[in-house]
Amino acid sequence: MPDTQHSDLPVTLSDVEAAASVLEGQIVHTPMTMSRTLSAITGAEVWVKFENHQFTAAFKERGALNKLSKLTDEQKKRGVIAASAGNHSQGVAYHARRLGIPATIVMAETTPFSKVEHTRNHGARVLLEGLIFDEAKQFALDLCERENLTFIHPFDDEDIIAGQGTVALEMLETNPDLDTLVVPIGGGGLISGIAVAAKALKPDIKIIGVESAMYPCMHAALNGKSPKTGGATIAEGIAVKEAGLLTRKFCQKLVDDIVLVEEEHLERAITLYAEVEKTIAEGAGAAGLAALLAHPSRFYGRKVGLVLCGGNIDTRLLSSVLTRALVRENRLASIRIIGDDRPGLLALVSKIIGDAGANIMEVAHNRIALDVPAKGAEFDILIETRDSQHTQEVIDALAQAGYPPRSL
Numbered sequence: 001m002p003d004t005q006h007s008d009l010p011v012t013l014s015d016v017e018a019a020a021s022v023l024e025g026q027i028v029h030t031p032m033t034m035s036r037t038l039s040a041i042t043g044a045e046v047w048v049k050f051e052n053h054q055f056t057a058a059f060k061e062r063g064a065l066n067k068l069s070k071l072t073d074e075q076k077k078r079g080v081i082a083a084s085a086g087n088h089s090q091g092v093a094y095h096a097r098r099l100g101i102p103a104t105i106v107m108a109e110t111t112p113f114s115k116v117e118h119t120r121n122h123g124a125r126v127l128l129e130g131l132i133f134d135e136a137k138q139f140a141l142d143l144c145e146r147e148n149l150t151f152i153h154p155f156d157d158e159d160i161i162a163g164q165g166t167v168a169l170e171m172l173e174t175n176p177d178l179d180t181l182v183v184p185i186g187g188g189g190l191i192s193g194i195a196v197a198a199k200a201l202k203p204d205i206k207i208i209g210v211e212s213a214m215y216p217c218m219h220a221a222l223n224g225k226s227p228k229t230g231g232a233t234i235a236e237g238i239a240v241k242e243a244g245l246l247t248r249k250f251c252q253k254l255v256d257d258i259v260l261v262e263e264e265h266l267e268r269a270i271t272l273y274a275e276v277e278k279t280i281a282e283g284a285g286a287a288g289l290a291a292l293l294a295h296p297s298r299f300y301g302r303k304v305g306l307v308l309c310g311g312n313i314d315t316r317l318l319s320s321v322l323t324r325a326l327v328r329e330n331r332l333a334s335i336r337i338i339g340d341d342r343p344g345l346l347a348l349v350s351k352i353i354g355d356a357g358a359n360i361m362e363v364a365h366n367r368i369a370l371d372v373p374a375k376g377a378e379f380d381i382l383i384e385t386r387d388s389q390h391t392q393e394v395i396d397a398l399a400q401a402g403y404p405p406r407s408l
Contacts, residue, residue, distance in 0.1 A: 009250055010158050013200035016165035016193060019066045023166060026095075027061050028054050032174045032305070037276045042292040043300040047178060048277065049171050052285060052311030056090040056118065059167055059309045060154070063189060064091035066163030067152055068099055076101045081149040083107070083133065083140035086115030087237060087310050088154040093124035104149065106140035108132055110236065112314035134241045155189030156244035165193025171305050172201055178305040184287035185209040185218045185258065186238035188247030190309060195254035206302075209251065209258035210287040211238060212266070218243040218251055219258040234266050234317070237284030237310055259298070264328075265290040270318070271325040273308065282313040330388035332361070334380060335395065335405035341377035349379065352401050356394045359384040381405075 030053045038046040051059040068080070079102030082092045089105040096103035103124040107116060110131055120126050129139040144151045153160060167190070172178060181198055183191040188209075195207045211219055212233045220227035221243040229241045243251075251258075269286035272293075273279050281289075288306035292299050326332040339345050346365065353360055362382040385391045398405050 009196065009253060010246075011161045011165070011193065011196050011250070013197055015158070015162040016169060016197045019062070019159070019162040020166045020169055022066050022069050023062060023163065026065060026098075029170060030054060032171055034175075035277060038272065038289065038292075041272070041276075042289075042304075043296055044180075044292060044302050044304045046289075046292070047171075047175055047303070047305045048289075049167060049305060049307045050279065051167065051307060051309045052279060052281060056087065056094050056122075057280075057311040058087035058091065058285075059164060059190060059307070060084075060087040060091035061095065062091075062166050063155075063157075063160035063163035063193070064088065064152065065095045067157060067159040068092070068095055068101060070159050071101070071150060075150045079103065079147075079149050080152050081106065081140050081144045081147075082152040082154065083137040084154050086111050086119070086312055088152075089119045089124070089126075090115065090122060090312070092152050093119050093122035097123040104140075104143070104147075106136045106143070108136045112236070112312065112317065114314050115312050118312070132239065132241065155187030155192075156246045157189075158246070160189050161193040161196070161247070161250070163193065164190045165197040167307060168194040168197035168201075171307075172198060175303070175305070176202070178202075178205065178303050180206040180208060180299065180302045180304045181307070182208045182210060182288040182291050182299070182304055183307050184235075184238050184284050184309055185211050185243075185251075186240045186284065187244045188218055188251055189244070190307070191255060192247045192250035194307070195250060199254050206256045207254060208291065208298075209255050210291040211258060211260055212283075212287070213260040213262050215239045215241065216258075216260050217241060218248060219260060221248050222252055222255075222258065233283065234263055234270075234321070235283030235287055237282060237312075238287060259291050259295050261287060261290040261294045265294040267321050267324060268293055268328075270313070270321050274318075274322065279308070280311040280313060280318065281308050282310045285310040326384075330391045331385055332382065333385065333391045334382050335398075337379045337381065337398065337403050337405050339377060339379070339403055345377065346379060348401075349381070349398065349403055352397050352403070353381070353383060353394055356390075356397045357386075358390065358394045 214231035269289035
């Protein structure tokens with residue numbers, strides 16, 4: 001059990017409560033509701049905190065506004081600069097404009113287009129530098145020194161941590177019976193603030209962090225290892241190469257464990273949020289639910305609070321994730337049929353598929369494949385069905401008609 005009785009951490013419950021006073025009326029007090037369907041799927045009692053309902057669709061507004069409110073008049077006049085995968089930048093840009101503070105945002109070149117455009121729309125000067133957050137951050141630090149700006153760190157800052165911790169105040173106010181909070185970790189600002197507040201209010205509560213298996217920086221740091229990071233994770237919002245120096249102190253003292261999730265679990269979590277909760281989650285935002293899907297026995301029977309921390313996902317990526325889910329569930333299936341190259345064959349095959357209640361999405365007709373007889377033809381057909389059983393019924397119907405398909 002982490003030591004909460006003699007903590008020398010620089011952020012306390014009082015700091016988080018003070019941040020809540022600053023934020024009152026300036027951000028959305030987001031809803032948290034129990035999901036009966038997600039509870040049935042995971043075996044836990046699942047409560048979802050919808051931070052994607054913030055104006056910028058992410059929790060980052062909390063820390064950004066708390067930090068900006070603490071600046072001196074001189075700092076506000078000179079302006080601020082931030083580096084971010086997207087959500088922190090939007091939070092800083094939005095509230096800086098509200099407060100009349102010039103803002104420069106440095107984002108990695110791989111940041112989803114939607115996040116870049118939203119940040120620009122908030123009035124910030126946006127610069128795209130580097131392929132990952134760490135490269136964008138270094139450029140921002142260099143520019144900060146050259147232009148005498150104030151750097152607004154996305155996670156390694158006491159005011160940022162205190163602001164993020166207000167999420168926990170709202171969660172435990174809504175449901176004091178929660179016994180586990182599952183929180184995504186990038187740099188660690190969100191989980192640090194949540195852990196400070198939650199452990200002070202309820203010392204026995206479990207705080208479980210979640211990282212992408214491709215970027216296990218905090219997990220490695222707490223285990224005294226050098227992280228092996230890299231890869232195109234769908235959870236780019238938590239794709240950080242090195243954990244924060246300040247936040248790792250909070251995690252060391254207050255976080256009970258950190259679990260890693262693979263891409264397939266992140267994709268499934270995004271899909272479930274869309275299908276079950278009718279809400280949009282980005283990869284990082286879905287990481288908490290992904291943890292329950294990847295490690296169900298760990299959370300079985302517990303009253304779990306999930307932080308859906310952001311909903312800024314590129315629409316093309318969301319479309320791809322949802323389509324891939326159909327393939328995994330065998331609701332989209334590619335089959336290959338080889339038959340005689342004669343008029344009407346495709347119409348006959350199409351009728352069999354249609355009579356079985358399936359929908360043809362695409363057809364590719366190939367007459368020159370060498371593994372097909374010279375007088376034969378090859379059809380690659382993408383079909384849409386209700387479920388895996390329905391797909392098998394279509395395949396059986398084709399086989400019975402003399403056109404047994406091959407799976408692709």
